[in-house]
Amino acid sequence: MDLFHRRTPESRSRTRLLMVAGAAIATVAATITAATTAHAGTTLGSAAAEKGRYFGAAVAANKLSDSQYAGILDREFNTITPENEMKWDATEPSQNQFRYPGADQIVSHAQAHGMKVRGHTLLWHSQQPGWAQNLSGSALRSAMVNHVTQVATHFKGKIYAWDVANEAFADGASGARRDSNLQRTGNDWIEVAFRTARAADPGAKLCYNDYNTDGINAKSTGIYNMVRDFKSRGVPIDCVGFQSHLGTSMPGDYQANLQRFADLGVDVQITELDIEQGSNQANLYGSVTKACLAVSRCTGITVWGIRDSDSWRTGQNPLLFDNSGNKKAAYTAVLNALNAGGTTPPPSTTAPPSTTPPPSGSGCTASLSLQSWAGGFVANVRVTAGSTAINGWTVRITLPSGTVITGTWNAQASGSTGTVTFRNVDYNGQLGAGGSTDFGFQGTGVGPSGTPACTVG
Numbered sequence: 224m225d226l227f228h229r230r231t232p233e234s235r236s237r238t239r240l241l242m243v244a245g246a247a248i249a250t251v252a253a254t255i256t257a258a259t260t261a262h263a264g265t266t267l268g269s270a271a272a273e274k275g276r277y278f279g280a281a282v283a284a285n286k287l288s289d290s291q292y293a294g295i296l297d298r299e300f301n302t303i304t305p306e307n308e309m310k311w312d313a314t315e316p317s318q319n320q321f322r323y324p325g326a327d328q329i330v331s332h333a334q335a336h337g338m339k340v341r342g343h344t345l346l347w348h349s350q351q352p353g354w355a356q357n358l359s360g361s362a363l364r365s366a367m368v369n370h371v372t373q374v375a376t377h378f379k380g381k382i383y384a385w386d387v388a389n390e391a392f393a394d395g396a397s398g399a400r401r402d403s404n405l406q407r408t409g410n411d412w413i414e415v416a417f418r419t420a421r422a423a424d425p426g427a428k429l430c431y432n433d434y435n436t437d438g439i440n441a442k443s444t445g446i447y448n449m450v451r452d453f454k455s456r457g458v459p460i461d462c463v464g465f466q467s468h469l470g471t472s473m474p475g476d477y478q479a480n481l482q483r484f485a486d487l488g489v490d491v492q493i494t495e496l497d498i499e500q501g502s503n504q505a506n507l508y509g510s511v512t513k514a515c516l517a518v519s520r521c522t523g524i525t526v527w528g529i530r531d532s533d534s535w536r537t538g539q540n541p542l543l544f545d546n547s548g549n550k551k552a553a554y555t556a557v558l559n560a561l562n563a564g565g566t567t568p569p570p571s572t573t574a575p576p577s578t579t580p581p582p583s584g585s586g587c588t589a590s591l592s593l594q595s596w597a598g599g600f601v602a603n604v605r606v607t608a609g610s611t612a613i614n615g616w617t618v619r620i621t622l623p624s625g626t627v628i629t630g631t632w633n634a635q636a637s638g639s640t641g642t643v644t645f646r647n648v649d650y651n652g653q654l655g656a657g658g659s660t661d662f663g664f665q666g667t668g669v670g671p672s673g674t675p676a677c678t679v680g
């Protein structure tokens with residue numbers, strides 16, 4: 224097998240002079256200049272962009288001060304995934320006390336360099352803070368919903384795609400969910416998480432992410448069935464991430480597996496690519512890249528680190544740059560695959576459908592959507608101005624008896640039981656004619672129902 228089929232990037236421009244003779248009347252000379260440019264990206268990010276994809280890397284905040292590391296990142300990549308900084312243990316080390324030093328640093332770096340951010344990860348059985356590991360039942364369910372809400376709200380508008388749930392399926396032949404404290408709160412925990420994330424950040428794509436899903440096998444089929452079920456019931460899922468931590472081979476049906484998920488109506492992304500060093504490494508990197516390019520809904524590839532020395536797979540040298548930051552043969556294989564012709568760009572990204580009704584009459588209206596489970600709920604309320612602009616709104620909602628609100632976002636609540644008044648906060652009171660904004664709250668007990676009353680001011 225030709226492992227290093229190098230293709231020199233080239234940019235050509237040709238001028239053709241065509242002399243056209245008109246036989247009957249006169250001789251006409253026409254000069255037609257046809258400039259054709261064969262684009263070839265010279266970096267991973269630019270080459271991927273020419274194919275309508277992104278190329279990303281997992282990044283550690285504490286390495287951004289390493290100039291070699293940051294230099295490669297800024298030159299080659301256009302998407303960042305925080306390697307650990309957005310995980311539960313990092314963002315909520317004590318219950319309901321959120322901190323984002325590393326994550327904010329990475330997001331700022333990405334924004335300063337025009338890069339997208341993949342959020343990783345809202346919920347996972349691993350890297351949970353100790354307090355969450357010790358919770359169960361409805362206490363864990365509420366904590367989980369609160370975590371998703373708070374983190375997704377903190378980064379609202381800044382995240383291209385969230386890994387909402389990570390590694391929730393078991394390895395092996397069962398095709399079933401993995402046992403975990405989250406799973407023991409009820410099989411609906413994943414869909415509750417997706418609905419909660421959508422309510423908090425409607426602009427982010429919401430992904431399910433897992434490993435050992437790189438071919439058609441029992442585990443990937445279990446996930447496939449979940450995604451199909453979610454799509455059929457309107458659970459808001461937009462994408463599936465394939466971690467692709469590969470050894471010295473890859474399944475022959477890698478591309479077919481991506482395609483079957485894409486055919487369900489979700490984007491697919493390669494989210495944590497790294498491939499064990501061996502004689503086949505460059506070839507495999509090229510094959511994975513080609514597989515993504517061959518699937519129109521494969522929107523991008525992320526490698527799980529920059530230099531081999533940055534990898535979590537110590538001693539396996541699984542990345543695209545060596546310990547000194549030099550490009551490896553694997554890098555060239557990826558770049559050449561990205562620059563090869565004949566692919567379909569992915570469809571342009573579409574925002575989640577808006578449910579905003581057209582303005583009718585002055586004043587404001589409010590609509591309520593609810594995700595509930597035994598013992599708790601998350602409510603999302605959309606406030607929409609009527610046919611004239613408004614400056615300030617108030618929404619009144621009556622809670623069933625016994626229900627208690629435990630957290631509110633994007634509004635100021637007057638209390639936590641009975642009839643509660645929610646007023647706008649300083650940044651979301653002004654709405655143009657027909658404009659809308661969302662606020663939300665969560666609580667214990669049975670969630671409210673009906674259409675909330677909205678008044679201006």
Ligand code: XIL
Nearest residue numbers: 306307343389390434466495534535
């Ligand atoms: C890894 C990080 O790379 C390590 O630094 C950390 O010690 C453990 O987690 N699947 C995932 C990633 O979804 O979050 C993991 O990242 C690698 C496996």
